[in-house]
Amino acid sequence: MANEEVTAEGRSDIGNYPVFKRNMRQWTMRITAYADRLLDDLDRLDWPESIKLMQRNWIGRSTGARVRFSSAAGEIEVFTTRPDTLFGATFMVLSPEHPLVDALTTNSQRSAVEKYRESARKLNDNERQNDDRKKTGVDTGATATNPVTGEQIPIWIADYVLMGYGTGAIMAVPSGDERDFEFARAYNLPIVAIQMPPDEWFSSNKIAPTTDCKLWPTAFVGEGTYINSSNKNLSLDGKRSMSDAISQVNSWLENNKCGESAITYKLRNWLFSRQRYWGEPFPIVYDENDMPYSVPDELLPVKLPELTDFKPQALDPNDETTDPMPPLARVTDWLKVELDLGDGKKTYRREVNVMPQWAGSCWYELRYLDPTNIDRFVDAQVERYWMGPKSAGHTGGVDLYVGGVEHAVLHLLYSRFWHKVLFDLGHVSSEEPFHKLFNQGYIQAYAYRDSRGQTVPANEVVEQNGNYFYEGEPVVREYGKMGKSLKNIVTPDEMYDEFGADTFRLYEMSTGPLDASRPWNTRDVVGMQRFLQRTWRNLVDEETNELHVSDEPAPIELRRALHRCIDGVRQDMENLRFNTAISKLIELNNALTVHVNAAGSTPREIAVPLTQMLSPLCPHIAEELWQKLGVQTPITYTAFPVADPKLLLSETIEIPVQINGKLRTRLAAPADISDDELRALALADAKVIAALAGATPAKIVIVPKRLINFVL
RNA sequence: GCCCGAGUGGCGGAAUGGCAGACGCGACGGACUCAAAAUCCGUUGUCUGAAAGGGCGUGCGGGUUCGACUCCCGCCUCGGGCACCA
Numbered sequence: 001m002a003n004e005e006v007t008a009e010g011r012s013d014i015g016n017y018p019v020f021k022r023n024m025r026q027w028t029m030r031i032t033a034y035a036d037r038l039l040d041d042l043d044r045l046d047w048p049e050s051i052k053l054m055q056r057n058w059i060g061r062s063t064g065a066r067v068r069f070s071s072a073a074g075e076i077e078v079f080t081t082r083p084d085t086l087f088g089a090t091f092m093v094l095s096p097e098h099p100l101v102d103a104l105t106t107n108s109q110r111s112a113v114e115k116y117r118e119s120a121r122k123l124n125d126n127e128r129q130n131d132d133r134k135k136t137g138v139d140t141g142a143t144a145t146n147p148v149t150g151e152q153i154p155i156w157i158a159d160y161v162l163m164g165y166g167t168g169a170i171m172a173v174p175s176g177d178e179r180d181f182e183f184a185r186a187y188n189l190p191i192v193a194i195q196m197p198p199d200e201w202f203s204s205n206k207i208a209p210t211t212d213c214k215l216w217p218t219a220f221v222g223e224g225t226y227i228n229s230s231n232k233n234l235s236l237d238g239k240r241s242m243s244d245a246i247s248q249v250n251s252w253l254e255n256n257k258c259g260e261s262a263i264t265y266k267l268r269n270w271l272f273s274r275q276r277y278w279g280e281p282f283p284i285v286y287d288e289n290d291m292p293y294s295v296p297d298e299l300l301p302v303k304l305p306e307l308t309d310f311k312p313q314a315l316d317p318n319d320e321t322t323d324p325m326p327p328l329a330r331v332t333d334w335l336k337v338e339l340d341l342g343d344g345k346k347t348y349r350r351e352v353n354v355m356p357q358w359a360g361s362c363w364y365e366l367r368y369l370d371p372t373n374i375d376r377f378v379d380a381q382v383e384r385y386w387m388g389p390k391s392a393g394h395t396g397g398v399d400l401y402v403g404g405v406e407h408a409v410l411h412l413l414y415s416r417f418w419h420k421v422l423f424d425l426g427h428v429s430s431e432e433p434f435h436k437l438f439n440q441g442y443i444q445a446y447a448y449r450d451s452r453g454q455t456v457p458a459n460e461v462v463e464q465n466g467n468y469f470y471e472g473e474p475v476v477r478e479y480g481k482m483g484k485s486l487k488n489i490v491t492p493d494e495m496y497d498e499f500g501a502d503t504f505r506l507y508e509m510s511t512g513p514l515d516a517s518r519p520w521n522t523r524d525v526v527g528m529q530r531f532l533q534r535t536w537r538n539l540v541d542e543e544t545n546e547l548h549v550s551d552e553p554a555p556i557e558l559r560r561a562l563h564r565c566i567d568g569v570r571q572d573m574e575n576l577r578f579n580t581a582i583s584k585l586i587e588l589n590n591a592l593t594v595h596v597n598a599a600g601s602t603p604r605e606i607a608v609p610l611t612q613m614l615s616p617l618c619p620h621i622a623e624e625l626w627q628k629l630g631v632q633t634p635i636t637y638t639a640f641p642v643a644d645p646k647l648l649l650s651e652t653i654e655i656p657v658q659i660n661g662k663l664r665t666r667l668a669a670p671a672d673i674s675d676d677e678l679r680a681l682a683l684a685d686a687k688v689i690a691a692l693a694g695a696t697p698a699k700i701v702i703v704p705k706r707l708i709n710f711v712l
Numbered sequence: 713g714c715c716c717g718a719g720u721g722g723c724g725g726a727a728u729g730g731c732a733g734a735c736g737c738g739a740c741g742g743a744c745u746c747a748a749a750a751u752c753c754g755u756u757g758u759c760u761g762a763a764a765g766g767g768c769g770u771g772c773g774g775g776u777u778c779g780a781c782u783c784c785c786g787c788c789u790c791g792g793g794c795a796c797c798a
Contacts, residue, residue: 050716050793057715057794064798080798093798135796160796170798179796266797405792510736511724517791524724527736530751537751580726583735590735597752656731661779663731701778707730711778 024324026273026353027282031417035059035265038416044395046436048515051408058409060266065250067171067259069144071155073103076144079166079264082176083253084236084245086148087229088194089171092155093137093183095163096120104155106141113138113157120159135160135183146171147258148231148249158183166264174219181219191216195224270414272355275326277310279354285337286349293341293348302350305334328352361411362418365398365433380429387430396430402514405439412437438576441517443508447486448475458488482520490520502618503529509578509617528582532621535589535614538596539607539625547628554595554603560647561591562606567643569613578617585613604629609641657682658709659691667708675702682708 031038039059042052064081069092076092094101096117105113116138137158146153160179161170174184174191184191191213197220202209205217211227226236226245234252236245253259273282281302283295295302305328313325329335329352337348363377369386370378389396397419403412412434419433448461448468456470468475482489495504506528512518541548554562565588572581588610596602608629615622615635626635655667655678665687669678679700682688688710699711 053716054793060797062797078798082798133796158796160798162797165797167798172798177798179798182796264797408793507736513725516718516725519724521724521737524737531736534751579724580735583726586735593752654731658730658779661730661777666731699778701730703730707779709730709778 024273026271029270029272029417031270031414032265032267034417034420035061035267037420038267038413041395041416041432044393045432045434047434048437048439051405051412051437051439054408055413058267058413061263062265063263064261065246065253065259066167066262067147067253069147069153069171070258071100071104071142071144073100073142076100076155076169077167078169078171079262080171082173082246083249083259083261084226084229084242085173085176085194086146086171086249087236088173088175088192089146089153090174090184090190090192091153091172092144093158093161093170093172093180094140094155095161095168096157096159097163098157098168100169101140101157104140104142109139109141113140116157123159135179135186137183137187139187147253147256148234150231154189156183156187156189164268165266175213175216176219176221178219178221181216192228193220194227194229195220196227197222197224270417272359273353274356275324275353277304277307277327277354279356280359281328281354282351284351285339286351287346292351295339296341299339304328304354305331307331326352326354328354358411358414362415363422363433365401365415366422366428378428384429387428387433389430395432395435396428397432397435400436400438401434402438402440404442438515440514441512442481443520444480444517445482445486445488445490445520447478447480447488449478450475455487458486459490479519481517490522495525499525499529500620502621503532506532506582506618510582512579514576514578531586531589532618534593535610536621536625538589538592538602539611540628548601549604549607549629550599550601551604552599552601554606558591558595558603558606560650561588562609563643563647566609566613566641567648570640570643573616581613582617585610585617611635612638612641653705655705656707657685657688658707659688660712661709664688664691671705673705675704678702678705678708682710 039056039061042055045052062079062081064079065083066077066079067083067086068075068077070076076094078092080086094104097120101113101117116136135158137156137160140155140157142155143152144155145151160183161168170180172180172183172189173194174180174189175193176195181191183189193211193213193216196209196211199209201220201222201224207215207217210216223240223242226239229236229245234248236248239245247261250259250261254261281304283300283302284292285295286292307327310327313327313330316322328350335350335352337350338345339348340346341348366378366383366387370376370382373379373382387396387398415433419428420431422428423431445458447458448456448470450456450470450473456475461468461470461475468477480486480488492501492504495501495507499507503525507525510528511520511524539547539549553559565584568584569581572578572584588606592602592606592610607625608631611622611625611629612635615626623635631638649671651671652668653671653673655669655673656663657665657667665685667678667681667685669681673681679702692710692712695712697710697712701707701709701711
């Protein structure tokens with residue numbers, strides 16, 4: 001069961017059964033071995049910076065050093081990003097779960113330590129990670145040796161140190177780390193300054209410069225002059241550079257065999273087993289000694305056995321000791337299998353865990369390339385054609401992947417890892433699965449809650465004078481992502497029935513930029529339906545259903561409108577700005593409507609490119625018009641229209657005239673007007689003459705063919 | 713707490729240093745109709761004015777510039793992510 005399926009009361013959210021933590025033997029994927037490549041290759045991807053950042057944070061690479069402190073119970077290893085502050089390490093803190101705690105704890109401290117570990121165990125992860133909490137901890141009574149100072153320093157345990165990160169133990173440098181400072185203050189542990197902060201630090205903290213940390217209100221984190229930082233053969237004193245100090249300490253640690261430079265990651269290995277029925281079975285069998293073997297290729301794939309009862313094994317609700325049993329463990333005839341794995345025929349036992357959903361989503365895009373291939377998941381040539389690198393250094397991968405941000409660190413990291421493994425094994429030519437990523441926004445909608453706080457079906461809520469009612473009772477309106485829980489879903493099927501798929505697509509694309517979250521408003525859909533109907537009527541006679549498209553040339557202004565539209569739509573399409581592409585098509589169609597109202601038909605030179613431009617946005621109606629237009633080449637294989645640059649310019653242009661940067665009037669001018677002509681034209685304008693009132697402008701700013709501004 | 717993103721008419725939005733509000737919805741008016749729907753044509757930021765026109769206006773406060781929704785500094789609000797990571 002996933003963490004989020006457990007309620008605050010420690011029960012399952014479905015069925016309300018008690019939930020117990022249990023250690024289980026499971027499969028994991030060694031994604032941490034790819035941490036560096038997953039991090040570094042982000043730079044080579046065309047992805048939104050925000051998603052790259054989330055992955056960088058998730059991988060969480062820190063560089064620093066491992067340092068070993070000796071103690072009565074053996075060496076205690078810590079990881080630190082600031083080995084340069086080692087001289088200021090005045091105590092150590094271990095996670096309550098650290099394996100050495102038992103051996104370290106002195107008899108006099110044992111009961112206090114046990115009590116603290118018990119209470120830490122009871123806290124759930126959320127409570128433990130809330131940093132508003134006061135720091136708590138207990139002394140183990142033991143000490144360790146600071147390798148650079150040789151001093152004995154106390155060892156404490158505290159729950160702010162997490163067993164899951166680094167080594168589960170830290171060296172505490174209270175003068176240089178805010179958490180350690182807080183802890184030292186709370187338990188009266190020594191604080192020694194090892195850097196002299198700059199004067200500004202003291203003045204911003206409103207104290208006089210001092211090395212006496214008792215007077216400091218907080219730790220100093222940053223670059224300062226090192227003090228109190230020397231032993232027989234290592235001295236940082238007087239130095240300022242943090243990076244120099246770090247490398248100096250690191251080499252000292254290595255020479256003295258008590259540490260070395262190191263890198264750690266926040267990223268953990270990927271737990272890959274699930275205890276349910278629906279999922280790919282592992283191609284793994286065990287012998288009588290529980291040794292795992294992979295199932296030979298010719299027996300793949302291992303398929304799920306047919307089952308009528310998928311329920312997990314029911315245990316007594318208060319049974320905390322019996323091991324859980326996945327559904328597959330009950331299928332006794334599937335479970336046992338006779339194989340010859342080179343040792344003669346023997347009976348093996350199948351793995352009963354299954355893979356998580358991610359297993360499929362990690363490579364489905366590869367299978368889509370070659371879905372009917374029964375020999376391989378994808379033919380090598382097919383893969384190279386669709387996903388291969390475009391040039392030297394290019395990662396390869398699908399050209400464009402559109403998806404929601406919710407996949408930022410799970411699906412998108414797992415599939416990158418998976419793909420890199422396939423690359424390393426020589427199965428694909430691309431290093432990354434998705435070269436360009438685009439995050440579309442969420443469709444949002446109003447939701448309504450009744451007096452009990454329950455959501456009510458949004459489509460049955462009625463508005464009266466700005467208030468909202470459901471079945472006569474007042475409800476309050478809120479706003480959020482469309483979803484089942486808020487009962488504010490509009491399904492595409494309803495839209496298809498009422499408006500058709502083309503209108504639905506067009507509406508979705510027209511409401512705003514693709515990457516922005518935007519509201520759904522069913523009332524607005526009719527605008528796109530009207531547009532399509534108007535376009536249809538411009539090309540097809542409603543009475544006879546016959547095309548009324550003529551071979552007459554289009555008037556020059558309409559032709560210009562067409563080419564401006566083509567030019568704009570091409571650019572918008574390339575940049576995924578479907579909303580503005582649609583606006584431009586509507587503008588063209590509106591101009592066309594005026595022409596059709598007067599002339600009674602649409603010029604073919606307009607009808608054909610208009611239909612083509614509509615095709616990516618509303619393919620069904622475009623296809624039907626295309627057939628009526630009788631073009632031989634299918635619309636899909638016809639090259640997208642190209643604007644004629646000559647038709648993008650008109651003979652006269654309108655130039656705004658500003659006085660002191662404020663718009664005062666506009667001038668009609670020839671399209672090729674020179675700056676001098678423009679100045680003369682503007683100075684002759686009645687409004688400009690009135691505004692100048694005989695004065696000479698201090699400055700005249702002219703943006704050629706765009707604007708003129710008189711500065712008085 | 714830290715890191716991203718966003719704030720523009722009644723609503724969704726357009727304009728990335730040069731005419732703020734394209735396009736759509738809604739609203740209002742007109743044509744057609746016995747009538748209504750549909751359709752077509754027009755108006756629609758706001759204040760002021762009979763009008764012509766003028767003032768104000770892109771979350772708030774400063775700045776840069778001939779000129780700022782757009783760039784810079786400081787803040788506010790909302791949304792998202794991470795969160796004792798040593």
